[in-house]
Amino acid sequence: MKTKLRSSFIRLAAWLAFLLPSLHADGLADARARYADGEYEQAAKLFEQVLESSAPQAAVYFELGRSFRQSGQDARAALSFRRALVLDPRFAPARAALEETNADLAIPRSPLTWTQKVLDRVPMDALALGGMLLFWAAAFLLAILALRRAPAGRLSVVLGVFVLLLGTAALALAWICDPRVSGRNDAIVLTTGGTTLLNAPADQSEKVAALPEGGIVKILSQRGRWFYGETGAGQRGWFLTEGIVPVIPPA
Amino acid sequence: MGGHPMRRCVLVFLLAFLAAAALQAQEIVAGLSRSTAAVGEPIQLVVTVRGARGADVPQTIAVNGLRINLAGRSTQFEMRNFKMSSTLTYTYIVVPQLEGDFTIPSFDVGIEGKTYRTQAMRLSVSGSAQVPQAVPTLPQNAPPLPGGPPPASSDPNARPYFAELVLSKKSAYVGEVVPVELRFYFLSTIGGQVGERPNFSGEGFTVQKFSNAAKREQVVGDASYVVFSFQSAITPVKSGALEIPSASLEARLNMPGSAPQGFDDFFRNMPIPQGMFSETQDVTLQTKAQTLEVMALPKEGRPDDFSGAVGKFTMDASVSPKKANAGEPVTLAVTIAGRGNFEGLGAPTLTGDEGWRTYPPSDKFRTTDAINFTGEKKFEFAMIAREDQSQTPAVKFSFFNTSTGKYETLVQAPLPVTATAGSGGAPATAQPAAPGSTPAATPAAAAAPDISAMAGGSASWKSLFFRKEFLLANACLGLAWLAVVLGFALRNFSASKAGRRLARKKQAREALARLRSVEPEAFYGAVSQYLALRLNVGEGEVAARVQNSGLPAEIQNALLGALDRFAESKFAAGGSAPPPAESREALLASLRQFDETLRDEN
Numbered sequence: 018m019k020t021k022l023r024s025s026f027i028r029l030a031a032w033l034a035f036l037l038p039s040l041h042a043d044g045l046a047d048a049r050a051r052y053a054d055g056e057y058e059q060a061a062k063l064f065e066q067v068l069e070s071s072a073p074q075a076a077v078y079f080e081l082g083r084s085f086r087q088s089g090q091d092a093r094a095a096l097s098f099r100r101a102l103v104l105d106p107r108f109a110p111a112r113a114a115l116e117e118t119n120a121d122l123a124i125p126r127s128p129l130t131w132t133q134k135v136l137d138r139v140p141m142d143a144l145a146l147g148g149m150l151l152f153w154a155a156a157f158l159l160a161i162l163a164l165r166r167a168p169a170g171r172l173s174v175v176l177g178v179f180v181l182l183l184g185t186a187a188l189a190l191a192w193i194c195d196p197r198v199s200g201r202n203d204a205i206v207l208t209t210g211g212t213t214l215l216n217a218p219a220d221q222s223e224k225v226a227a228l229p230e231g232g233i234v235k236i237l238s239q240r241g242r243w244f245y246g247e248t249g250a251g252q253r254g255w256f257l258t259e260g261i262v263p264v265i266p267p268a
Numbered sequence: 269m270g271g272h273p274m275r276r277c278v279l280v281f282l283l284a285f286l287a288a289a290a291l292q293a294q295e296i297v298a299g300l301s302r303s304t305a306a307v308g309e310p311i312q313l314v315v316t317v318r319g320a321r322g323a324d325v326p327q328t329i330a331v332n333g334l335r336i337n338l339a340g341r342s343t344q345f346e347m348r349n350f351k352m353s354s355t356l357t358y359t360y361i362v363v364p365q366l367e368g369d370f371t372i373p374s375f376d377v378g379i380e381g382k383t384y385r386t387q388a389m390r391l392s393v394s395g396s397a398q399v400p401q402a403v404p405t406l407p408q409n410a411p412p413l414p415g416g417p418p419p420a421s422s423d424p425n426a427r428p429y430f431a432e433l434v435l436s437k438k439s440a441y442v443g444e445v446v447p448v449e450l451r452f453y454f455l456s457t458i459g460g461q462v463g464e465r466p467n468f469s470g471e472g473f474t475v476q477k478f479s480n481a482a483k484r485e486q487v488v489g490d491a492s493y494v495v496f497s498f499q500s501a502i503t504p505v506k507s508g509a510l511e512i513p514s515a516s517l518e519a520r521l522n523m524p525g526s527a528p529q530g531f532d533d534f535f536r537n538m539p540i541p542q543g544m545f546s547e548t549q550d551v552t553l554q555t556k557a558q559t560l561e562v563m564a565l566p567k568e569g570r571p572d573d574f575s576g577a578v579g580k581f582t583m584d585a586s587v588s589p590k591k592a593n594a595g596e597p598v599t600l601a602v603t604i605a606g607r608g609n610f611e612g613l614g615a616p617t618l619t620g621d622e623g624w625r626t627y628p629p630s631d632k633f634r635t636t637d638a639i640n641f642t643g644e645k646k647f648e649f650a651m652i653a654r655e656d657q658s659q660t661p662a663v664k665f666s667f668f669n670t671s672t673g674k675y676e677t678l679v680q681a682p683l684p685v686t687a688t689a690g691s692g693g694a695p696a697t698a699q700p701a702a703p704g705s706t707p708a709a710t711p712a713a714a715a716a717p718d719i720s721a722m723a724g725g726s727a728s729w730k731s732l733f734f735r736k737e738f739l740l741a742n743a744c745l746g747l748a749w750l751a752v753v754l755g756f757a758l759r760n761f762s763a764s765k766a767g768r769r770l771a772r773k774k775q776a777r778e779a780l781a782r783l784r785s786v787e788p789e790a791f792y793g794a795v796s797q798y799l800a801l802r803l804n805v806g807e808g809e810v811a812a813r814v815q816n817s818g819l820p821a822e823i824q825n826a827l828l829g830a831l832d833r834f835a836e837s838k839f840a841a842g843g844s845a846p847p848p849a850e851s852r853e854a855l856l857a858s859l860r861q862f863d864e865t866l867r868d869e870n
Binding site: 073075112117137142164265 | 599632652725728732733738745752757
């Protein structure tokens with residue numbers, strides 16, 4: 018009996034393993050077909066379903082953003098384009114689409130930062146991995162040079178220190194620039210017409226600034242139905258949690 | 269009962285009425301036209317309801333000596349910014365039947381589920397008819413009351429309302445946008461409420477969303493009309509004689525009526541609110557059906573890239589940025605402006621775009637009228653150079669010009685731009701275009717796999733720093749590094765003087781421990797070896813060191829005796845006899861003492 022159950026379970030698992038990728042591919046093809054037919058809202062739903070059932074992909078988020086854009090949901094489109102860029106910061110069409118969407122949402126264009134320039138040139142995972150390898154290679158080299166009986170050559174030590182610093186710098190750069198690290202508390206305002214940054218977590222408190230629809234805010238803490246956060250301009254205050262969606266989806 | 273109270277009452281009535289008209293909130297005001305009357309002389313009781321579409325009022329009010337019956341209802345509408353506000357006026361005719369002072373009690377008026385009560389009113393009735401005193405009148409040239417109607421029509425036979433459909437042309441092409449206007453005329457003496465949108469649909473054409481109603485006054489014949497006009501556009505979808513069916517609009521009209529008997533005598537010089545004696549009618553205004561001749565688009569001369577644009581258009585293009593680094597997108601913005609079917613307008617096509625990776629364009633339409641007939645549609649192509657580029661692709665856009673009846677193709681020459689090929693981009697494979705093919709922007713569905721291939725990046729929201737594999741690999745590397753460091757350190761330590769001394773001590777202790785189990789024949793040799801290790805000297809120097817060690821004489825003697833036995837076993841013929849068990853134990857005890865003594869010294 019146990020053997021039968023086990024074999025049934027294995028067969029089911031194998032069937033699912035075979036079926037799921039094909040279901041995913043079908044869903045994506047269907048979503049793309051809907052988009053091509055001009056059924057943008059339906060396409061957006063299907064793209065969302067694909068993303069729910071599979072690992073996140075920058076391309077699918079980009080296509081979801083385009084579907085939202087075509088169906089007039091600019092803030093949601095901006096969110097999808099941002100997510101595509103978090104997954105692949107060098108995905109140029111997504112960046113162009115985000116800039117265009119932000120222009121329509123009257124979100125001021127943020128100046129190009131040095132981190133953005135780094136992101137444009139280097140893939141973050143490769144940078145972190147390379148930094149890690151350099152760091153450890155140098156750490157081993159220096160340990161051996163320091164502890165072996167024969168005196169270490171000066172050039173070897175300099176080279177070891179240089180590589181160690183290079184690896185550390187690469188790791189630090191990846192940590193600072195990776196949007197999945199630096200933007201892990203970023204959220205977007207989806208509330209139609211935007212929301213308001215207040216001085217205190219109370220409806221009648223003094224207004225600090227307006228958070229436009231599609232605008233980005235960094236969440237610092239939460240108290241009940243209020244977030245405490247900071248705008249890109251450095252203004253801090255409280256705003257309601259409704260309509261605020263994290264750029265990086267919660268696990 | 270002099271004239272003063274009566275005048276006061278009349279003024280109160282007027283003020284109450286005007287106040288009721290002035291107030292915006294939902295409220296009721298009731299008042300008598302006079303506070304005194306004669307038996308048989310009718311007067312008016314007016315209940316004004318403001319801010320409601322209807323009210324429940326009693327048909328009769330029972331007061332002994334008075335006959336009070338509801339005579340009618342009138343509605344006055346006022347339209348401001350196309351928002352209607354209404355004032356309902358319920359008029360009762362009060363006919364005194366007996367002399368005396370009467371109090372008309374307050375009565376209930378129901379408005380939208382709420383119940384309001386009027387105030388009580390007093391009326392004095394005398395036995396004979398009184399001649400009403402003159403009341404102040406407005407001058408003949410006084411302006412009409414606020415919210416009052418425009419001047420009445422001078423043509424008593426004018427139609428009270430009618431409608432017409434105005435087509436901008438009698439013939440059109442399939443796909444051509446034909447502006448239409450629906451006009452609904454109401455005699456200016458008529459108040460009322462009109463529907464928000466006309467009903468208009470049919471087969472063989474599509475209709476644009478109607479514009480908001482525009483209101484104007486117009487004289488038709490000798491009559492003055494208020495005209496509500498709705499603008500839209502139709503687009504024929506098939507050729508032949510197209511019947512445009514009638515359009516209709518619902519309206520609730522406030523038609524002029526006549527005053528009850530006796531009322532005019534008193535109010536002839538009064539500014540009577542319009543609609544006080546009017547009747548409400550629900551009517552439907554309908555236009556006449558018309559025919560539009562629709563011609564098919566000619567097949568001759570139809571360009572290959574014609575995508576259904578019909579009208580008259582111009583094209584303009586711009587590119588930004590002018591300089592793009594490797595992998596950076598360039599946006600080619602193409603603006604199609606003019607008049608025509610913008611809703612069905614396809615994107616222009618790009619030619620000579622083989623060295624570019626292009627994406628489906630986004631489009632945005634901006635209209636300059638209410639019916640999406642004139643305006644401009646902007647297409648934005650995102651492009652990334654696959655090879656180093658010095659100019660954009662050319663742009664081509666074909667349309668059917670309804671003015672000339674011919675197809676026209678607009679061509680935009682390539683624009684200068686400096687774009688470096690993306691490092692990851694595969695070089696474009698130049699494929700010969702099939703005759704008649706349109707190297708247009710890739711359709712969305714076809715482009716999707718291309719975009720997927722273009723996008724890379726991670727398939728995880730977690731940075732590498734937070735992933736298990738990364739942390740595990742670093743932990744392993746860290747442990748390996750520690751092991752290497754420890755290994756080297758241990759090796760170096762064991763090679764040092766202290767390390768060596770420590771190693772000897774360890775060996776000596778092991779040798780001491782082995783003495784218990786060593787073979788009797790090898791016992792003295794093992795003792796000698798132990799002493800050499802413990803004193804860190806060669807075996808030949810052991811005896812001398814023992815003698816100079818400062819140990820108690822008893823221990824020294826025992827150890828030296830053991831060394832003699834060992835020498836004897838090595839050099840004497842036949843060797844040395846193994847030690848008896850007691851001697852062995854005694855010697856072991858001496859060795860332990862020796863070891864402890866040395867340990868204390870260290």
